Amino acid sequence: MTLKKLDKKPEEAREGELSLSECLLRRPGFLLNKSAIRIKEAYEERLAPLRLAGKHFGVLLVLEEKGSITQHEIGKCVYVDRTTIVGIIDDLEKSGMVERKEHPTDRRSHAVYLTAKGKEALAKAHHLVSAVDKQFFSGLSAKEQKELMRILRKLVVTHYSSTKESERGEG
Amino acid sequence: MTLKKLDKKPEEAREGELSLSECLLRRPGFLLNKSAIRIKEAYEERLAPLRLAGKHFGVLLVLEEKGSITQHEIGKCVYVDRTTIVGIIDDLEKSGMVERKEHPTDRRSHAVYLTAKGKEALAKAHHLVSAVDKQFFSGLSAKEQKELMRILRKLVVTHYSSTKESERGEG
DNA sequence: AGTGATAATCAGTAATACTGATTATCAGCA
DNA sequence: TGCTGATAATCAGTATTACTGATTATCACT
Numbered sequence: 502m503t504l505k506k507l508d509k510k511p512e513e514a515r516e517g518e519l520s521l522s523e524c525l526l527r528r529p530g531f532l533l534n535k536s537a538i539r540i541k542e543a544y545e546e547r548l549a550p551l552r553l554a555g556k557h558f559g560v561l562l563v564l565e566e567k568g569s570i571t572q573h574e575i576g577k578c579v580y581v582d583r584t585t586i587v588g589i590i591d592d593l594e595k596s597g598m599v600e601r602k603e604h605p606t607d608r609r610s611h612a613v614y615l616t617a618k619g620k621e622a623l624a625k626a627h628h629l630v631s632a633v634d635k636q637f638f639s640g641l642s643a644k645e646q647k648e649l650m651r652i653l654r655k656l657v658v659t660h661y662s663s664t665k666e667s668e669r670g671e672g
Numbered sequence: 673m674t675l676k677k678l679d680k681k682p683e684e685a686r687e688g689e690l691s692l693s694e695c696l697l698r699r700p701g702f703l704l705n706k707s708a709i710r711i712k713e714a715y716e717e718r719l720a721p722l723r724l725a726g727k728h729f730g731v732l733l734v735l736e737e738k739g740s741i742t743q744h745e746i747g748k749c750v751y752v753d754r755t756t757i758v759g760i761i762d763d764l765e766k767s768g769m770v771e772r773k774e775h776p777t778d779r780r781s782h783a784v785y786l787t788a789k790g791k792e793a794l795a796k797a798h799h800l801v802s803a804v805d806k807q808f809f810s811g812l813s814a815k816e817q818k819e820l821m822r823i824l825r826k827l828v829v830t831h832y833s834s835t836k837e838s839e840r841g842e843g
Numbered sequence: 844a845g846t847g848a849t850a851a852t853c854a855g856t857a858a859t860a861c862t863g864a865t866t867a868t869c870a871g872c873a
Numbered sequence: 874t875g876c877t878g879a880t881a882a883t884c885a886g887t888a889t890t891a892c893t894g895a896t897t898a899t900c901a902c903t
Contacts, residue, residue, distance in 0.1 A: 521749075521829060521832055521833060522733075522734050522737055522749045524733045524734060525733060529711060529805055530708075530726060531730060531828075532824040532825060533704060533711055534712065535832065536708075537701075537707075539828075540700060540701045540704055555705075556859095559699075562693075562695045562699070563693050565695065566693050566695040567693065572881075572882065573882080577691045578693045578696065580691075581860085582860060582861065583881080583883090584882090584883075584884085585859080585860055588859095607869070607880090608867080609880065609882070610882080611881080611882070630701075634700055638827070640827065641823060641826060641827065645823050645826070648819055648823060649823045650700060652820045653703040653704065653707060653820070654703055655811060655812060655816070656703075656707050656808075656809075656812065657692075657702075657703050657710075658697070660707070660808075660811075661691070662691075727890095742851090743850075744850060753891060753892065755851090755853085755892070755893085757851090758852060759890095775850095778850080778899075778900070779898075779899060779900085780850040780851070781850055781899090782851070
């Protein structure tokens with residue numbers, strides 16, 4: 502309907518209303534996509550001083566949790582393609598945060614370890630992402646934040662637990 | 673948590689537990705990212721027969737809601753870059769679902785219209801995406817689905833309503 | 844008329860992750 | 874013991890996606 506478009510006056514305030522259209526706010530795909538993009542941007546902005554992107558942080562997290570594991574296992578944890586993991590580990594190794602070592606029982610595999618530098622960066626990163634989370638969810642009540650996390654978790658668990666490897670997306 | 677696949681021993685059952693690591697399930701960025709990817713995959717799989725990707729559907733939706741608007745306005749609605757909109761409209765025009773016409777009052781702008789074919793496809797698409805939504809959320813209770821949508825919507829509104837144009841992400 | 848801003852477009856670029864092939868290794872079996 | 878199929882890591886090439894910056898036409902204001 503509206504073809505008046507964008508003039509210049511106080512319309513600009515109303516432009517906000519035009520921007521978020523009702524039809525899209527009802528679409529789960531739109532909401533998930535846009536919130537995922539926004540939080541990712543926030544993470545990467547804050548993690549940039551540590552030379553970490555979101556994908557690197559995720560890998561560091563699972564290494565912290567599980568200790569030394571193979572690249573293949575990392576890929577399964579973060580649901581990232583085998584070939585993509587290579588690049589992520591390359592990045593982290595270049596910046597000295599992880600090391601590839603010999604696997605004790607399988608010479609095909611690499612055992613990936615967190616270095617002292619990696620642990621240090623991870624400690625800082627934990628603080629930074631916590632701050633991002635807090636800010637990102639600041640428009641929600643504590644109860645809403647909890648509910649959102651609970652429901653999203655349930656959603657992800659159901660969609661990723663019974664998955665065949667071949668069906669995986671990116672990371 | 674069963675990622676059984678690979679080998680055969682009972683170890684492999686435990687490997688499933690390894691897959692969805694607790695540390696990631698606590699991360700809002702991970703949860704949002706993975707659920708966004710999954711639902712996008714589902715949409716695109718279902719919409720493929722109509723020759724529509726998610727980005728096309730979003731544009732058709734706002735055209736349906738707002739009638740003929742300019743490409744610039746479409747971009748603001750779906751939060752997609754001006755140059756990216758060109759390509760999306762190109763696609764839709766090639767497949768005959770929209771038309772670029774002269775703008776009645778501004779010869780710089782294009783007034784983008786849904787064609788009959790576009791409306792037809794959109795009607796089908798509505799059904800398909802509804803089915804996807806239903807399936808995607810089938811692991812949640814009705815109440816949880818509603819809560820999730822409500823909270824996500826609140827989140828997106830707060831993060832996108834006061835946004836300067838320059839800060840936009842993709843689509 | 845002149846100046847700055849805007850709408851659409853295009854070319855080039857960068858980031859991302861995938862497919863398929865390759866090498867080295869492992870595990871099972873004859 | 875040696876063969877065969879599967880697996881881990883890797884690389885090259887490709888596809889997708891969206892961005893930056895420049896360009897052209899047009900508009901709005903003075």
